[in-house]
Amino acid sequence: MSDYHHGFSVSIERTSDERVLLSLHARGKLEHQDYATLVPMLESAIAGMEHPKVDVLFDMRELDGWEIRAAWDDLKLGLKHGRHFNRVAMVGNKQWQEVAAKIGSWFIGGEARVFEEKTEALAWLQQNA
Incomplete structure (x- = not known):
């Protein structure tokens, strides 16, 4: 049995x-x-909304990256629902995560920022709620 969790x-x-x-x-x-697993959950949550706005709190501190197919899935999610994303607050502490956040922001309609602390990220999301 492996101790690897993802x-x-x-x-x-x-x-x-x-x-x-x-x-x-x-x-x-x-x-x-x-x-x-994730995409149908999100699509179910916004089903029936005329103009959904999705705020995202993405804790990336334990993220090691994406497999190639998962990176493609992430891109497809952004292309399909990017206009629904209002604010994306990413909590991370690695240089590559900031680069990933900048690239990801190209595919969303709203703002994306990286924070080192989860409380700061939540406060930013709640500013225009």
């Missing part, structure tokens, strides 16, 4: 009629199956 812990909270808070805690190297 994937997302996911929480989705409807904060108003048209707004959702998606909280993700990523661990290890993300795989295709992680997105096969």
Whole structure:
């Protein structure tokens, strides 16, 4: 039995009629199956909303990266639902995570920022809630 853990812990909270808070805690190297689980959950949460706004709290401190297919899944998610993302707050402390955040921001309609502390990230998300 392996001690290696990977994937997302996911929480989705409807904060108003048209707004959702998606909280993700990523661990290890993300795989295709992680997105096969996440994407239907997100799509179900925003189903029926005329103009959904998704705020994301993405804790990346234990993230080691993406497998190639999972990186493709992440890109497809951004292309399909990027206009719904309002604010994406990423909590991380590695240089490559800031680079990944900048690249990811090209595929969303809103803002993306990297924070070292989760409390700062939450405060930023709640500023315009």
